[in-house]
Amino acid sequence: MPGGRADSISWIDSRGNLWLFGGNGADSGAGRADLNDLWKFDGTNWTWVNGANTILQTGAYGTRGSASASNVPGARALAISWIDSSGNFWFFGGFGTDSTAAQGELNDLWKFDGNNWTWMSGANIVNQAGVYGTLDTVSSSNLPGARVDAISWIDSSGNLWLFGGDGIDSAGTESDLNDLWRYTP
Numbered sequence: 001m002p003g004g005r006a007d008s009i010s011w012i013d014s015r016g017n018l019w020l021f022g023g024n025g026a027d028s029g030a031g032r033a034d035l036n037d038l039w040k041f042d043g044t045n046w047t048w049v050n051g052a053n054t055i056l057q058t059g060a061y062g063t064r065g066s067a068s069a070s071n072v073p074g075a076r077a078l079a080i081s082w083i084d085s086s087g088n089f090w091f092f093g094g095f096g097t098d099s100t101a102a103q104g105e106l107n108d109l110w111k112f113d114g115n116n117w118t119w120m121s122g123a124n125i126v127n128q129a130g131v132y133g134t135l136d137t138v139s140s141s142n143l144p145g146a147r148v149d150a151i152s153w154i155d156s157s158g159n160l161w162l163f164g165g166d167g168i169d170s171a172g173t174e175s176d177l178n179d180l181w182r183y184t185p
């Protein structure tokens with residue numbers, strides 16, 4: 001059974017299972033901080049699927065764009081999430097632990113396909129500034145800055161949308177943001 005927590009992310013899969021990832025809460029040793037554990041609840045039983053049973057775990061990013069059983073996002077809370085039309089779970093950012101064990105705001109984008117995590121975009125270190133490019137122009141170098149507490153949705157074409165939050169702007173300054181981003185998986 002997962003320990004108590006706040007500010008985690010969750011979703012329901014096509015079979016009606018509840019999934020729960022991370023948040024700020026209690027680990028197996030009664031430590032309390034950010035978590036990266038992944039749980040599934042089938043309506044009767046909890047199953048620990050992935051991640052650590054202790055707090056403040058670093059991310060194992062692997063190769064960007066490549067799914068692997070050894071990939072796992074670092075511990076975090078306050079991320080935003082989506083479910084795509086294929087049932088994949090996506091999440092972006094939050095406050096947590098990066099690949100070097102540093103803590104701060106994240107701008108990494110992850111996808112979970114029901115079996116493996118894939119690091120899709122963003123940095124594997126905290127507190128990265130946004131790269132805005134030209135307004136309404138697609139570019140592989142564009143990247144939202146690290147942030148927490150943003151809002152998200154998916155449009156009818158399957159694009160992931162992200163708006164605002166508290167995060168890092170293009171100048172590296174942390175503040176409330178009002179930027180709008182679209183990601184096409």
